[in-house]
Amino acid sequence: MAKTGIKLIIVESPTKAKTISQFLGKEYKVESSYGHVRDLPKSKLGIDVENNFKPTYSILPKAKEHVSTLKKLASDASEVILATDEDREGEAIAWHLVQALDLRGAEAGKKRKKAASEPALAQNVERIVFHEITKQAIEKALENPREIDMNLVDAQQARRILDRIVGYELSPFLWKRVRYGLSAGRVQSVAVRLVVEREREIQNFNKEEYWTIEGDFFKKGDKRIFRGRLVSIDGTTLDKMTVKNDAEAKKILYGLKGADYKIKDISLKEIGRNPYPPFTTSTLQQEASRKLGFSAKQTMVIAQNLYENGFITYMRTDSVSLSEQALLQAKIVIENNFGKNYSLAAPRRFSTKAKGAQEAHEAIRPTDVSKKPENVGFQDRRAARLYGLIWKRMVASQMKEALLEQTAVDMETSDGKFVFRANGQRIVFDGFLKVYRGDENGNGEGENILPKLDKGERVNAKEILPFQHFTEPPPRYTDASLIKTLESAGIGRPSTYAPTLSTIQDRGYVEKIDKRYHPTEVGIIVNDILVEHFPEIVDINFTSHIEEELDSIAEGKMDWTDVTREFYGPFKKHLTEKEAEVGRYSESSDTPCPHCGKPMIVKFGRFGKFLVCSDPESKITLPMPEEAAKIEELKEKTKGEKCPICGEPMEIKRGRFGFFLGCSDYPNCKGIKKIVKKTGFLCPNCAASPERKDNPGDIIEKKSRGRGNLFYGCSRYPDCNFITNKLPQNENDVKDAFEKFLAKSEAVSAKETAVSDGKKAKVRKAKPSRQARGEKKK
Numbered sequence: 001m002a003k004t005g006i007k008l009i010i011v012e013s014p015t016k017a018k019t020i021s022q023f024l025g026k027e028y029k030v031e032s033s034y035g036h037v038r039d040l041p042k043s044k045l046g047i048d049v050e051n052n053f054k055p056t057y058s059i060l061p062k063a064k065e066h067v068s069t070l071k072k073l074a075s076d077a078s079e080v081i082l083a084t085d086e087d088r089e090g091e092a093i094a095w096h097l098v099q100a101l102d103l104r105g106a107e108a109g110k111k112r113k114k115a116a117s118e119p120a121l122a123q124n125v126e127r128i129v130f131h132e133i134t135k136q137a138i139e140k141a142l143e144n145p146r147e148i149d150m151n152l153v154d155a156q157q158a159r160r161i162l163d164r165i166v167g168y169e170l171s172p173f174l175w176k177r178v179r180y181g182l183s184a185g186r187v188q189s190v191a192v193r194l195v196v197e198r199e200r201e202i203q204n205f206n207k208e209e210y211w212t213i214e215g216d217f218f219k220k221g222d223k224r225i226f227r228g229r230l231v232s233i234d235g236t237t238l239d240k241m242t243v244k245n246d247a248e249a250k251k252i253l254y255g256l257k258g259a260d261y262k263i264k265d266i267s268l269k270e271i272g273r274n275p276y277p278p279f280t281t282s283t284l285q286q287e288a289s290r291k292l293g294f295s296a297k298q299t300m301v302i303a304q305n306l307y308e309n310g311f312i313t314y315m316r317t318d319s320v321s322l323s324e325q326a327l328l329q330a331k332i333v334i335e336n337n338f339g340k341n342y343s344l345a346a347p348r349r350f351s352t353k354a355k356g357a358q359e360a361h362e363a364i365r366p367t368d369v370s371k372k373p374e375n376v377g378f379q380d381r382r383a384a385r386l387y388g389l390i391w392k393r394m395v396a397s398q399m400k401e402a403l404l405e406q407t408a409v410d411m412e413t414s415d416g417k418f419v420f421r422a423n424g425q426r427i428v429f430d431g432f433l434k435v436y437r438g439d440e441n442g443n444g445e446g447e448n449i450l451p452k453l454d455k456g457e458r459v460n461a462k463e464i465l466p467f468q469h470f471t472e473p474p475p476r477y478t479d480a481s482l483i484k485t486l487e488s489a490g491i492g493r494p495s496t497y498a499p500t501l502s503t504i505q506d507r508g509y510v511e512k513i514d515k516r517y518h519p520t521e522v523g524i525i526v527n528d529i530l531v532e533h534f535p536e537i538v539d540i541n542f543t544s545h546i547e548e549e550l551d552s553i554a555e556g557k558m559d560w561t562d563v564t565r566e567f568y569g570p571f572k573k574h575l576t577e578k579e580a581e582v583g584r585y586s587e588s589s590d591t592p593c594p595h596c597g598k599p600m601i602v603k604f605g606r607f608g609k610f611l612v613c614s615d616p617e618s619k620i621t622l623p624m625p626e627e628a629a630k631i632e633e634l635k636e637k638t639k640g641e642k643c644p645i646c647g648e649p650m651e652i653k654r655g656r657f658g659f660f661l662g663c664s665d666y667p668n669c670k671g672i673k674k675i676v677k678k679t680g681f682l683c684p685n686c687a688a689s690p691e692r693k694d695n696p697g698d699i700i701e702k703k704s705r706g707r708g709n710l711f712y713g714c715s716r717y718p719d720c721n722f723i724t725n726k727l728p729q730n731e732n733d734v735k736d737a738f739e740k741f742l743a744k745s746e747a748v749s750a751k752e753t754a755v756s757d758g759k760k761a762k763v764r765k766a767k768p769s770r771q772a773r774g775e776k777k778k
Contacts, residue, residue: 008077012084015308023135037063038096045168053564067100074101079124086129087316089495091152132313132367155554158563178585178604187492187500189530192509193538196519196527205473211243213252215420216462222451228420249466256464263457264412272401275432277320277350278363278394281494282487286480292385296479296498302386316494317361320350329369330398342399365394396436403428407450424450476516490544533578595620607654645671677701683714684738685722
């Protein structure tokens with residue numbers, strides 16, 4: 001068949017394909033593979049462990065149609081160009097496309113001594129890479145094609161095979177010992193362990209009481225109040241825990257009664273504060289979590305969209321370097337927008353500190369620094385906010401340091417026994433702070449200006465106050481802090497942080513409450529089993545060591561089969577031993593069996609823990625005591641509830657997502673109802689409606705689907721769409737919430753009317769039809 005002369009470019013996503021198409025002529029056709037096209041089969045291990053761990057790949061069901069279309073286009077094209085992402089995952093997709101579309105040349109497999117499965121590309125097939133989607137970058141990539149980097153492919157393949165071995169062989173162990181459907185993974189299990197151990201630190205933490213003595217001071221003739229803290233008594237410096245209780249605090253206050261104060265010492269120093277480097281994948285996820293409230297997954301989805309639409313450079317990177325062109329552009333933008341005094345004489349260059357940093361990409365930056373956030377005109381507010389964060393961070397990294405004047409003033413009592421210290425800070429030159437504020441370590445960047453004071457000058461104490469404090473346990477992990485911990489330990493890589501955090505939530509091992517990770521009951525049990533019986537799988541150092549070996553494969557320093565063999569041998573032997581040794585998970589209990597009186601034991605089922613008779617012949621089961629109490633409580637709350645289908649009484653049932661009401665005539669009737677948590681207030685929107693005022697809904701507690709955030713809405717939804725974010729405490733709160741709801745509804749309605757009117761205006765201004773234009777010409 002004759003070739004069409006069309007050059008076919010294949011990328012991963014349709015958005016990326018659409019953006020690249022804008023930069024190329026008609027001789028190019030850009031198509032998408034829609035992600036991965038091949039993977040290990042779901043129904044079996046798919047790895048021949050006896051034959052150098054040779055994998056068996058199959059085309060994914062969802063990709064079969066795309067592969068068929070691409071295969072036909074490739075056979076007709078004069079040239080096929082693989083333009084997938086430049087990291088390990090992208091290189092692997094390109095390699096799989098070569099095999100799935102049969103793009104191998106006659107010399108396949110002869111290029112490397114240890115080559116087992118890689119194809120040499122056919123003569124009309126090329127591989128190109130770029131780290132930003134701009135016209136210049138695409139044209140440069142087309143001028144510089146290369147071969148597929150099999151070292152990167154092997155590193156990705158080794159990660160996939162190791163993860164499959166752990167998941168496929170260790171998960172059934174958990175099914176038999178705990179319950180069906182559980183899973184284990186190299187990186188996910190370490191992440192769960194971190195969350196569980198932090199929870200135990202919090203549970204075992206013993207808080208200690210301590211007190212601080214603080215005073216509000218002012219100088220004569222100046223109304224400004226400044227605060228000082230007691231730092232010394234009789235020449236002895238106070239540490240955090242010196243004042244242990246109320247009695248000791250009162251003793252100090254008694255000694256300060258009626259005291260006069262004077263300035264003992266003033267120290268003044270100027271410090272410089274440098275900006276942070278431009279974003280890597282992990283720091284972007286951390287800052288987007290901290291500043292914008294985005295989850296790691298949300299951040300990566302939005303960043304991917306920004307990249308594929310040509311707004312930012314590639315978003316999976318651990319490099320902090322910037323191209324010379326970007327540095328020059330940043331300098332021009334800084335001088336034009338903020339003045340030459342904010343610009344550096346020479347560019348500021350950063351070095352990558354992340355453990356195991358890989359692939360020398362650029363940092364995440366705007367592709368065109370001159371595109372200020374407010375001038376881009378994003379339709380999606382979240383995209384605008386993330387782009388703004390990236391732009392500000394990159395521009396700030398090339399601005400002058402901020403200069404801060406820090407003042408420490410010591411005030412002593414007239415007898416010299418007590419010394420208070422007040423700290424002040426003044427920004428002398430804001431430098432990069434003009435664009436980007438927010439210290440990742442929590443240090444203040446704002447101002448706290450003290451009045452002008454002189455040594456020996458008298459000051460007055462308006463008030464001296466004692467403050468009670470308690471030491472606090474370490475905080476639970478957020479997306480930001482968990483990613484930071486994983487990265488600092490060398491666990492995972494830019495492409496794995498977000499999927500790992502999503503996986504441990506999807507598996508039900510952890511849950512997010514107020515944006516912080518809490519381990520679930522099943523998460524704790526699985527973690528404890530793995531820590532006791534498979535410590536190497538959840539060992540931070542061992543997992544980090546594997547990551548380093550994967551990096552060595554990517555650099556061509558190690559063979560992937562050697563790394564896999566080194567892991568698999570001890571792992572398989574250990575698993576076989578534990579399968580023979582370890583029985584099903586159970587705990588003893590004090591509850592006697594109501595049938596035979598023998599002690600019941602605790603087991604774990606689909607919906608959590610339950611009690612079962614210890615007699616192997618018995619099939620008696622009971623809910624846990626705390627669950628039984630909960631059921632009784634719910635029975636009282638739902639008394640009188642009738643089935644919406646048949647009218648029979650409803651019973652408390654438990655399912656995957658918790659308790660619900662089910663018809664007592666099940667299985668003849670399958671009527672179900674949610675158990676709602678009422679606030680005790682009727683819906684004001686229903687009360688104001690002529691159709692619903694005689695049967696208004698209740699204001700009930702609800703949860704958002706995405707983050708699980710609490711809000712309150714009408715029980716008659718969707719007939720009534722009243723919502724409020726605040727739990728009403730009284731009728732005035734209900735009234736205020738209703739007024740805000742009405743105001744918001746009116747604003748939305750006005751906006752929709754404006755949009756509708758705009759569309760109508762466009763229709764009126766539309767060009768006349770061809771027929772009408774022809775008649776006009778005549």
